[in-house]
Amino acid sequence: MICPLTVLRPLMPTDSPALLGGVPVRPEGPPVWPRRTPETDAVLLALRESGDWGRYHGPHTGALIASLSQDLQRDHVQLCASGTAAVELALRGLSVGPGDEVILSAYDFKANFTNVVLLGATPVLVDCRSDDAQLDVSAVEAACTAKTKAIIASHLQGGLVDMLALREIADRRGIALLEDVCQSPGAVIAGRPAGAWGDVATLSFGGSKLVTAGRGGAVLTSRPEIAQRIKLYHQRGNEAYPLSEMQAALLLPQWKQLKHDHATRTKAVLEISSQLAREQQTSPPLAPLCRSHLTTDSAPTQNAPAFYKLAFWYDNAALEGLPRDRFCRAMRAEGIAIDPGFAGLHLIHARSRFRAGGPLAHATQACSRIVMLHHPLLLEAETAARDFQSALDKITRHARMLIDTALPSDTTQD
Numbered sequence: 001m002i003c004p005l006t007v008l009r010p011l012m013p014t015d016s017p018a019l020l021g022g023v024p025v026r027p028e029g030p031p032v033w034p035r036r037t038p039e040t041d042a043v044l045l046a047l048r049e050s051g052d053w054g055r056y057h058g059p060h061t062g063a064l065i066a067s068l069s070q071d072l073q074r075d076h077v078q079l080c081a082s083g084t085a086a087v088e089l090a091l092r093g094l095s096v097g098p099g100d101e102v103i104l105s106a107y108d109f110k111a112n113f114t115n116v117v118l119l120g121a122t123p124v125l126v127d128c129r130s131d132d133a134q135l136d137v138s139a140v141e142a143a144c145t146a147k148t149k150a151i152i153a154s155h156l157q158g159g160l161v162d163m164l165a166l167r168e169i170a171d172r173r174g175i176a177l178l179e180d181v182c183q184s185p186g187a188v189i190a191g192r193p194a195g196a197w198g199d200v201a202t203l204s205f206g207g208s209k210l211v212t213a214g215r216g217g218a219v220l221t222s223r224p225e226i227a228q229r230i231k232l233y234h235q236r237g238n239e240a241y242p243l244s245e246m247q248a249a250l251l252l253p254q255w256k257q258l259k260h261d262h263a264t265r266t267k268a269v270l271e272i273s274s275q276l277a278r279e280q281q282t283s284p285p286l287a288p289l290c291r292s293h294l295t296t297d298s299a300p301t302q303n304a305p306a307f308y309k310l311a312f313w314y315d316n317a318a319l320e321g322l323p324r325d326r327f328c329r330a331m332r333a334e335g336i337a338i339d340p341g342f343a344g345l346h347l348i349h350a351r352s353r354f355r356a357g358g359p360l361a362h363a364t365q366a367c368s369r370i371v372m373l374h375h376p377l378l379l380e381a382e383t384a385a386r387d388f389q390s391a392l393d394k395i396t397r398h399a400r401m402l403i404d405t406a407l408p409s410d411t412t413q414d
């Protein structure tokens with residue numbers, strides 16, 4: 001007996017996009033994250049043997065605090081439950097409250113906006129740079145008023161904010177700087193660690209992040225009065241946003257591995273970028289955002305990015321108008337974890353909830369055109385560029401078919 005499905009379904013050439021029933025470039029899908037390593041295995045076993053998995057604090061939380069403090073050159077480290085909690089604690093540490101304004105990029109992590117609103121302050125949105133979508137420091141000054149209490153600078157999607165210029169503005173105006181390092185632990189800006197530039201800095205150990213315990217975060221500062229306020233708010237007779245001994249134990253070996261992993265990821269990024277440059281001539285569908293940090297003659301600036309995401313400008317004109325959501329979906333079906341970038345904070349919130357600190361045209365552009373590759377593939381240095389390019393080539397060849405085929409609605413992921 002013949003299965004009716006076999007009869008109805010047209011025979012797909014092996015080259016067909018996986019989204020339309022073809023064989024995926026990576027049938028196994030994207031690499032599993034977090035990775036299982038001998039070090040994390042050893043930690044889990046040791047936790048079982050010692051019973052430390054039930055402890056609130058212990059040698060591992062102590063060692064993690066010491067490592068973060070040393071590597072990010074900050075005197076005080078408060079471990080906490082998430083990056084979102086870390087940003088809230090940081091804002092509280094800076095005494096942000098009703099009547100205050102906090103400047104941030106309109107192209108930023110959603111919860112940063114929400115945290116400002118939570119504290120009763122007004123988010124003031126400024127534009128991002130047109131080339132790499134990082135906070136446009138040159139737009140910050142015009143957005144400052146007597147009410148400006150803090151500036152949030154997030155290094156995003158493989159890019160770095162110009163902290164040299166931003167620190168100068170903050171110092172001259174006496175405004176506090178919150179450096180969000182959730183996507184860029186281990187990055188270096190002008191010779192200093194990312195996180196060492198802000199009056200206060202935040203880290204995330206969320207499940208998808210470069211160093212993860214499923215959940216977790218940290219807030220760091222070298223200013224005792226900020227540290228004291230953070231501690232007071234965190235401690236309410238009990239820890240309000242705890243990170244456990246078990247989480248710390250799992251984070252330590254990953255933190256130690258970070259430098260080595262950065263080197264592997266950066267190599268893969270260079271390979272993907274140079275392959276794109278080789279393959280694409282006139283109007284490429286994808287162009288990396290952050291080329292400036294990848295030049296090999298970076299010695300004078302001493303910048304080293306961290307790639308939690310690798311962001312690209314997507315140009316649908318190069319693919320016969322293939323919409324961005326459909327493109328990402330087709331890439332994901334091939335086993336390449338790529339998603340649209342952030343939604344613009346100025347586009348998803350009512351005008352009454354924020355003040356626009358200037359034109360936001362570049363942020364609008366970034367929201368509609370960026371796609372970002374999730375980092376785990378970048379640790380497969382040998383295959384990353386090849387698989388990425390194969391998937392892209394296949395989608396390029398079948399762009400028209402991908403446009404014309406009716407599919408259940410394209411949903412974007414967060």
Ligand SMILES: *Cc1c(COP(=O)(O)O)cnc(C)c1O
Pocket residue numbers: 081082083084085087109111112154180182183204205206216217
């Ligand atoms: C992930 C992230 C956060 C929040 O971290 P969670 O641990 O998920 O709460 C904050 N800022 C940025 C830029 C992030 O990428």
